[in-house]
Amino acid sequence: MKLSELEYALPRELIAQKQVKPRDNSRLLVLNRSIGEIADAGKFYNIIRYLQRGDILVLNNTHVVPARLIGERKSGGMVEVLVCKQDSEDKTVWQALLNNSHLKEGETLRVISTDSRSLSHWGSLQEGETITITLLKKGKDGWLIRTDPAIDISTLQRIGKMPLPPYIKRDRDNDPYLERDKRDYQTVYAEEIGSIAAPTAGLHFTNNLLKKLSAKGITIVYITLHIGIGTFKPIRAENLEDHQMQREYFEVSSSAMRVLSEGYAKGRKVIAVGTSVCRVLETIADNIKTRMIHPLLEKQRVLRATLTRGWTDLFIHPPYRFKMVNALITNFHLPHGTPLALACAFAGREMIMKAYQRAIEKQYRFYSYGDAMLII
Numbered sequence: 001m002k003l004s005e006l007e008y009a010l011p012r013e014l015i016a017q018k019q020v021k022p023r024d025n026s027r028l029l030v031l032n033r034s035i036g037e038i039a040d041a042g043k044f045y046n047i048i049r050y051l052q053r054g055d056i057l058v059l060n061n062t063h064v065v066p067a068r069l070i071g072e073r074k075s076g077g078m079v080e081v082l083v084c085k086q087d088s089e090d091k092t093v094w095q096a097l098l099n100n101s102h103l104k105e106g107e108t109l110r111v112i113s114t115d116s117r118s119l120s121h122w123g124s125l126q127e128g129e130t131i132t133i134t135l136l137k138k139g140k141d142g143w144l145i146r147t148d149p150a151i152d153i154s155t156l157q158r159i160g161k162m163p164l165p166p167y168i169k170r171d172r173d174n175d176p177y178l179e180r181d182k183r184d185y186q187t188v189y190a191e192e193i194g195s196i197a198a199p200t201a202g203l204h205f206t207n208n209l210l211k212k213l214s215a216k217g218i219t220i221v222y223i224t225l226h227i228g229i230g231t232f233k234p235i236r237a238e239n240l241e242d243h244q245m246q247r248e249y250f251e252v253s254s255s256a257m258r259v260l261s262e263g264y265a266k267g268r269k270v271i272a273v274g275t276s277v278c279r280v281l282e283t284i285a286d287n288i289k290t291r292m293i294h295p296l297l298e299k300q301r302v303l304r305a306t307l308t309r310g311w312t313d314l315f316i317h318p319p320y321r322f323k324m325v326n327a328l329i330t331n332f333h334l335p336h337g338t339p340l341a342l343a344c345a346f347a348g349r350e351m352i353m354k355a356y357q358r359a360i361e362k363q364y365r366f367y368s369y370g371d372a373m374l375i376i
Contacts, residue, residue, distance in 0.1 A: 001240045001318045005349055007335050008356055015167050016369035018177060019184040024206045027364055027371040031355045033347050034376075038358050044204045044372055047329070051271065053217030056263045058256075058281060059273045060199040061222040063190040065153060066160030066182065071109030071133050079109055081133060082163055083156070084142065084196055084229040092150040095229065097142045098135075099166075109133040111159070131159075141229060141246075153193055163196045165368055184369070194226035194249070200331045200368045201274030219268075221259050225250040225276045225312070234336045240317045245338065250280045251309040260288050264324070271327040275316075275339040278325050278346075283312040285323035317341040318349060328375045332359055332366040347375045 020026045024045040031038050041047070051057065071079045080099040087093035111131035131151065136144040162181040164170065170177055177184075187202040189210070214220055230246030237243045252260075260281075263270060272278040287308060315338060325346070333340040344352045355373060364371045 001341070001344070001349070003235055003238050003240065003336060006235070006240075006337070006340050006344070008353060010335075010360065010366055014360065014363065014366050014370075016365035016367060016371075017168055018180075019203065019369045020365075022206055023188070023204055024209045026204050029355060029359055029362075029364065029371070029373045031347055031351060031373060031375045033351065036351065038351075038355050040362060041374070045206075045209055047372075047374060048209070048212055048216060050374055050376060051213065051216070051218050052269070054219075055269045055271055056219045056221055056259060057213060057271045057273065058221045058223060058260075058277050059187070059189060059202050059205070060225050060276045060280075061187070061189050061191045062195040062199060062224050062226050062276075063193040064162065064186050064195045064198050065156050065193060066162050067156055067196045068161045068163045069111050069131075069133075069156075069159070070161075072112050073107070073109060078112075079103065081109065081111075081145070082196065083145070083151075086152075091152070092146050092148065093136070094145050094147065095142055096145045097229065103135055103138075103143075105135055105137055107135045109135070131155075141233065165197075167367060168369065189222065191222070192224045192226075192251070194224075196229070197227040198368065199225075199227065199274045199276045201277075201329050201372060203369070204329075204372050205273075219259060219263070221256045223250065223252045223256055223277060223280050225280050227276055230338070234334070235338060235341070240315075240341060243315060243317075243338070245313040245315040247311040247313045248276075248279075249309070249311055250283070251307065252280065252284060254306050257284075257288065257306070257308055260324075264288055269326045270324055271329065272325045273329045275328075275330060275342045278328060278342060279312055279314050279316060281324040282316060282322065283310075283314050284308055288324065315341075316345050318345045320345040322346065330373055330375065331368065331370055332356060332364065332373065334367065343375070 026044045028041040028044045028047055030041045067083050069081045071081050073079060082097040083094045085095040132148045134146045136146055162185045164181060164185060185198050188205060188207050226249045228246055228248045235243045272281055328346050330343055
């Protein structure tokens with residue numbers, strides 16, 4: 001598949017800048033692959049009509065870290081610093097993305113409190129606290145930086161801002177959405193800290209909707225994939241198969257493995273909430289299939305299920321034969337991105353582009369805070 005096949009034109013006004021309230025009042029488009037039908041389903045909470053008793057709904061419970069810092073150059077200019085990955089040995093060193101192309105190796109930045117003129121308490125440095133960032137080396141995937149002193153997740157939780165995508169615009173000061181984004185750019189079931197981007201398909205779920213789905217007999221399973229720097233990396237290769245995904249860490253608990261293994265054995269439908277979940281399920285699909293003991297060996301099927309964890313760099317693009325996922329809940333994605341390539345692999349490029357055109361014509365909201373699509 002060629003990169004040019006992942007292109008489409010989107011009116012700027014359809015890029016969602018904030019989340020719908022309540023979350024499950026976003027809109028839902030349904031794409032039925034078997035009959036080639038695209039339908040408007042109204043509000044997202046109507047998704048309960050399309051899921052049946054016995055279905056397995058899989059969600060990513062990663063928790064987004066407020067990993068974006070504001071650094072001040074000696075000249076007074078401001079630089080946004082997204083810290084992505086801490087060195088395993090030297091805790092002062094991070095891989096980071098910076099939004100200024102004129103920076104030089106060896107330059108230092110002073111981390112500032114971004115709410116010095118704000119009414120909120122978000123992002124406050126403690127009295128007498130200073131953090132300095134030294135730019136060590138620029139590479140093809142960003143910068144290596146050193147912080148003095150070392151910072152950790154707790155520091156970022158206190159002084160960082162949410163790592164919103166650049167197409168979501170926020171003022172640096174006096175913006176009420178800065179504080180709201182700490183809640184809105186996080187799923188209601190976020191638990192395991194470690195992502196620098198939200199699993200956005202999950203942003204549509206409320207606790208009440210999850211309760212209703214469970215009451216209907218739908219099994220809800222949580223897995224973890226920490227979304228990393230690769231989510232910000234567009235595909236550059238003209239031939240998609242030449243693109244290399246960044247590795248991302250995942251964990252699937254023993255209880256989740258048991259449910260998935262039993263579900264596979266019984267032919268239950270697996271619905272992935274988001275491309276991150278889809279990639280994990282497809283990564284461990286063979287592992288799930290081999291967990292089963294032959295049913296003739298015992299009165300009841302017994303499953304050996306243990307914690308499964310590791311790193312995945314699986315890049316799903318056409319043509320790809322899915323092993324585990326039967327349905328996909330996803331947002332409307334950026335052109336030239338790996339999530340759009342995955343959606344095209346799942347439903348076919350022609351059907352996806354028809355669905356996107358339908359969404360544009362009907363004024364759906366796009367990208368992270370946008371509306372959702374269910375592909376069945």
